[in-house]
Amino acid sequence: xxxxxxxxxxxxxxxxxxxxxxxxxxxxxxxxxxxxxxxxxxxxxxxxxxxxxxxxxxxxxxxxxxxxxxxxxxxxxxxxxxxxxxxxxxxxxxxxxxxxxxxxxxxxxxxxxxxxxxxxxxxxxxxxxxxxxxxxxxxxxxxxxxxxxxxxxxxxxxxxxxxxxxxxxxxxxxxxxxxxxxxxxxxxxxxxxxxxxxxxxxxxxxxxxxxxxxxxxxxxxxxxxxxxxxxxxxxxxxxxxxxxxxxxxxxxxxxxxxxxxxxxxxxxxxxxxxxxxxxxxxxxxxxxxxxxxxxxxxxxxxxxxxxxxxxxxxxxxxxxxxxxxxxxxxxxxxxxxxxxxxxxxxxxxxxxxxxxxxxxxxx
Amino acid sequence: xxxxxxxxxxxxxxxxxxxxxxxxxxxxxxxxxxxxxxxxxxxxxxxxxxxxxxxxxxxxxxxxxxxxxxxxxxxxxxxxxxxxxxxxxxxxxxxxxxxxxxxxxxxxxxxxxxxxxxxxxxxxxxxxxxxxxxxxxxxxxxxxxxxxxxxxxxxxxxxxxxxxxxxxxxxxxxxxxxxxxxxxxxxxxxxxxxxxxxxxxxxxxxxxxxxxxxxxxxxxxxxxxxxxxxxxxxxxxxxxxxxxxxxxxxxxxxxxxxxxxxxxxxxxxxxxxxxxxxxxxxxxxxxxxxxxxxxxxxxxxxxxxxxxxxxxxxxxxxxxxxxxxxxxxxxxxxxxxxxxxxxxxxxxxxxxxxxxxxxxxxx
Numbered sequence: 001x002x003x004x005x006x007x008x009x010x011x012x013x014x015x016x017x018x019x020x021x022x023x024x025x026x027x028x029x030x031x032x033x034x035x036x037x038x039x040x041x042x043x044x045x046x047x048x049x050x051x052x053x054x055x056x057x058x059x060x061x062x063x064x065x066x067x068x069x070x071x072x073x074x075x076x077x078x079x080x081x082x083x084x085x086x087x088x089x090x091x092x093x094x095x096x097x098x099x100x101x102x103x104x105x106x107x108x109x110x111x112x113x114x115x116x117x118x119x120x121x122x123x124x125x126x127x128x129x130x131x132x133x134x135x136x137x138x139x140x141x142x143x144x145x146x147x148x149x150x151x152x153x154x155x156x157x158x159x160x161x162x163x164x165x166x167x168x169x170x171x172x173x174x175x176x177x178x179x180x181x182x183x184x185x186x187x188x189x190x191x192x193x194x195x196x197x198x199x200x201x202x203x204x205x206x207x208x209x210x211x212x213x214x215x216x217x218x219x220x221x222x223x224x225x226x227x228x229x230x231x232x233x234x235x236x237x238x239x240x241x242x243x244x245x246x247x248x249x250x251x252x253x254x255x256x257x258x259x260x261x262x263x264x265x266x267x268x269x270x271x272x273x274x275x276x277x278x279x280x281x282x283x284x285x286x287x288x289x290x291x292x293x294x295x296x297x298x299x300x301x302x303x304x305x306x307x308x309x310x311x312x313x314x315x316x317x318x319x320x321x322x323x324x325x326x327x328x329x330x331x332x333x334x335x336x337x338x339x340x341x342x343x344x345x346x347x348x349x350x351x352x353x354x355x356x357x358x359x360x361x362x363x
Numbered sequence: 364x365x366x367x368x369x370x371x372x373x374x375x376x377x378x379x380x381x382x383x384x385x386x387x388x389x390x391x392x393x394x395x396x397x398x399x400x401x402x403x404x405x406x407x408x409x410x411x412x413x414x415x416x417x418x419x420x421x422x423x424x425x426x427x428x429x430x431x432x433x434x435x436x437x438x439x440x441x442x443x444x445x446x447x448x449x450x451x452x453x454x455x456x457x458x459x460x461x462x463x464x465x466x467x468x469x470x471x472x473x474x475x476x477x478x479x480x481x482x483x484x485x486x487x488x489x490x491x492x493x494x495x496x497x498x499x500x501x502x503x504x505x506x507x508x509x510x511x512x513x514x515x516x517x518x519x520x521x522x523x524x525x526x527x528x529x530x531x532x533x534x535x536x537x538x539x540x541x542x543x544x545x546x547x548x549x550x551x552x553x554x555x556x557x558x559x560x561x562x563x564x565x566x567x568x569x570x571x572x573x574x575x576x577x578x579x580x581x582x583x584x585x586x587x588x589x590x591x592x593x594x595x596x597x598x599x600x601x602x603x604x605x606x607x608x609x610x611x612x613x614x615x616x617x618x619x620x621x622x623x624x625x626x627x628x629x630x631x632x633x634x635x636x637x638x639x640x641x642x643x644x645x646x647x648x649x650x651x652x653x654x655x656x657x658x659x660x661x662x663x664x665x666x667x668x669x670x671x672x673x674x675x676x677x678x679x680x681x682x683x684x685x686x687x688x689x690x691x692x693x694x695x696x697x698x699x700x701x702x703x704x705x706x707x708x709x710x711x712x713x714x715x716x717x718x719x720x721x722x723x724x725x726x
Contacts, residue, residue: 027401029608038390042577071434075600108598112475208604214405215603235471236599237438240578241571245392245608 003305007322010309014318018271021212021257021338029214032249042242046230050244054251055218062203063194064220068229069247071238073180073206074105076219079232080202081141082113083225084174088140091116094132095143097123098150100178112236126156129163135173142168145178146196147185149334152284152294158189165199175199180206184290187262201225207250210264210291211257212338216246257339264291264337271337274349278357284332291337297323299363301331307359315352317344366668367685373672377681381634384575384620384701392577395612405605409593413607417614418581425566426557427583431592432610434601436543436569437468439582442595443565444504445476446588447537451503454479457495458506460486461513463541475599489519492526498536505531508541509559510548512697515647515657521552528562538562543569547653550625564588570613573627573654574620575701579609620702627654627700634700637712641720647695654700660686662726664694670722678715680707 011017022028043051051069059067070076078101081093093109095101097119101109109115120135121127126148135142144164147153156164168175177200182193189196197203202221207213219229233239268288275281280298297304301323312318320333374380385391406414414432422430433439441464444456456472458464460482464472472478483498484490489511498505507527510516519527531538540563549556560566565584570576582592596602631651638644643661660667664686675681683696 023402024405024407024605025401026396026399026403026405026607026611028405030396030401033389033393033396036389038388038393039386040389042387042389042391044387070600072600072603074597074602078600105600106594106597108600111598214605214608231469234437234469235474237433237435237441237468237471237601238599239437240435242387242577244389245577248389 003302004322006309007305007320010312011318011321014312015316016344017318017340018344019320019335019337020340022340028212029245029249032213032252035252036248040244040248043244043247045239045241046233050247054247057251058205058218059220061193062197062205062218062220063192064197064203064222066223066226067218067220068226068233069243069250070217070219070233071215071240071243071246073100073204073217074108075233075236075238076204076217076229077101077143077176077178078105078109078113079229079236080176080204080219080221081109081115081143082232083228084141084176084202085113085115088172088174090138090140092118092138093141093143094118094120094135094139096121096127096145096148098148099143099145100149100180101143103150124151126151126154127164128156129160129167132164132167139173141174141176143176143178144200145180147181147290147292149181149292152334153181153288153290153292154285155185155188155289158191161199174201176201177203179203181209181290181292183258183261184210184264184292187265188289207246207254209336210261210338211250211253213250213253214246216243216250260339261291263342267291267341268293268337271335271341274353278353279361280363281356281360292335294332294334296326296330296332297360298330299360300329301325303363304331307356307363310359311352311355314355315348317348317352366665369672370668370686371684373675374681374684377675378679379707380681380703381707382683382698382700383703385703391575392608392612395576395615398615399611403607403611406607406610408602408604409596413610417610420614421568421581422583424556425560425568425581425583426555427560427566427585429586429589430581430583431589431596432606432613433580433582433596434578434603434606434609436463436567436580437471438596438599438601439567439580439592440464440506440539440541441468441472441476442592442599443539443567443582443584444472444478444506445595446591447504447539447565448476448478451535451537453501453503455481455501456504456506457481457483457498457502459484459490459508459511461511462506462508463512463543464506466513487514489514489517490527491519492523492530495527495530502536504537504539506539506541507563508543510544510653510655512544512655515697516544516651516653516655517648518548518551518652521554524562537564539564540566542566544572544653544655546621546624547573547627547655550628551652570609570617572699573624573701574613574616576613576616577609579606579613623702624654626705630654630704631656631700634698634704637716641716642724643726644719644723655698657695657697659689659693659695660723661693662723663692664688666726667694670719670726673722674715674718677718678711680711680715
């Protein structure tokens with residue numbers, strides 16, 4: 001067995017974990033379903049109380065005229081960009097080099113919609129106002145991801161975001177928000193979702209990141225935009241006869257967790273500080289701006305994995321099931337704070353980091 | 364209130380219905396979920412026991428090397444045709460003029476995949492071997508739907524199906540099965556699913572028609588075909604983090620109902636005979652070949668609806684919530700036999716049809 005499998009197995013045997021809301025098992029769905037009556041009528045092809053009420057609630061929370069529930073963000077965002085591309089009569093869109101559409105969707109945007117993305121800025125930093133001003137002509141839509149997940153969940157300062165929004169409006173460039181983790185950044189910005197979304201023409205939010213539902217996404221914007229998105233949802237094969245198996249958990253866990261985002265954010269800062277106190281460990285960002293951050297280790301995966309496995313076995317606390325190698329002799333992983341962290345014993349946590357620091361110091 | 368709304372409301376007040384498996388409410392999902400442990404691990408992006416086991420079971424049932432679970436048939440079938448089109452290097456595919464892809468999918472096949480469908484045969488009848496022989500050159504894939512839903516669920520004789528399959532193989536034309544209701548036609552053909560599927564290169568089956576699940580589809584074929592379909596599933600936004608909320612019910616209701624298809628078929632023939640015994644009523648096909656048929660009324664919707672409403676109110680039995688006008692002074696609806704029919708009181712059923720015949724005779 002190699003180190004990667006050994007790490008996953010050892011993680012699987014731990015009693016508690018640092019990240020997340022707990023296991024992704026059938027209990028997650030059962031618990032949410034227990035909150036609705038047996039007689040709750042299924043939605044039918046986008047109609048019915050269960051879907052319409054949630055769409056209305058989310059439109060209000062996001063400060064948009066309308067919203068549409070989608071089975072996935074992949075589908076919702078390709079469609080958003082396609083609509084703006086058609087509207088503006090240009091196949092050019094712009095996004096970060098590590099945008100979800102560029103690296104996780106098998107090029108659906110290009111293969112299905114024939115759009116031509118401009119990779120804006122650099123992979124290792126946020127898009128800036130200067131980048132936006134230098135895009136060149138003919139960009140139908142700029143997609144911004146808040147927080148920028150693949151670089152640890154970084155955020156532009158709010159004033160820069162406002163300036164980018166103002167510039168795009170002035171230039172007639174549509175601005176789309178990849179808000180997969182939008183709710184998670186509101187405490188840092190000290191803004192409501194509606195305030196942030198007001199800077200954008202269209203918005204996608206996810207219900208299985210910080211919210212911890214099963215799957216599913218909301219796409220919000222003007223009525224005209226969302227009505228067009230329903231046609232594309234049908235074309236993509238996303239207008240399922242019934243989406244309530246995702247909507248009921250989305251609504252249930254939204255209600256459970258939307259009020260806890262500040263807590264997750266504070267805990268992320270606390271935990272990042274614990275990591276940063278260890279030899280050969282640094283977090284990105286150093287001080288988190290949401291419930292997520294990346295943990296970088298200045299040693300190769302093969303050397304780190306046995307250390308982590310030892311700590312899992314001794315403490316019963318699992319840090320991560322997997323590590324990603326980076327160029328050079330280092331590796332990292334992504335961490336998202338959820339319900340679990342608050343239940344951890346502080347002495348056990350301190351002991352875990354004491355062990356981690358001690359063992360890394362010896363290497 | 365117009366007749367259509369009045370009919371739907373009156374239907375909503377009936378105690379029992381002729382068609383289906385009962386209401387599409389949250390209890391359908393809860394019941395299926397009760398069959399699995401709370402600790403059942405969610406599938407993750409197409410991996411995990413819950414999805415892999417079901418895909419293996421369905422591949423075996425359909426006699427194909429592999430199968431892939433999709434959130435919808437719309438997605439699965441567009442992808443099947445796209446794969447064959449790419450493989451054969453031709454954008455031309457062929458299907459029936461009332462194919463689901465042509466009339467129910469907002470032209471996803473054309474708008475997302477730029478395929479060029481040839482509408483084969485006529486809208487009011489099945490595709491024949493002669494039609495297929497006359498298609499002309501360059502067709503990458505022929506899609507056949509068994510049964511042909513929009514004309515009442517008709518079926519070609521099995522020998523003709525075999526001849527079409529043999530011809531396509533000889534000519535190098537891929538043959539895809541729209542088997543949304545495949546399980547429902549097996550009793551008429553007296554064949555296994557695997558025997559029918561052996562005539563086709565790729566096969567789609569649905570889990571919320573006769574099976575009565577929530578949503579979802581299986582696409583089956585060779586390993587090479589299904590592996591390519593997974594890439595397109597990701598592109599379409601159908602590779603959800605977890606599909607178990609559809610897979611668990613699909614498997615549960617498949618096990619419950621796959622053995623009942625002969626019963627539904629016999630009941631459909633019995634019920635069609637009752638309809639055909641009434642004045643101004645005829646079924647298509649006259650003798651059903653599956654659990655479904657269409658019921659045509661030789662009078663306009665506006666005249667029929669009050670008659671049906673009266674019968675619903677007097678008997679408590681609901682025939683249909685809606686009617687579709689056809690050209691001319693007639694209308695029709697589609698009926699699918701499910702679990703409910705077997706539980707109806709025979710005397711109440713006879714009284715319902717006596718009333719229907721009596722009232723239609725007077726018009």
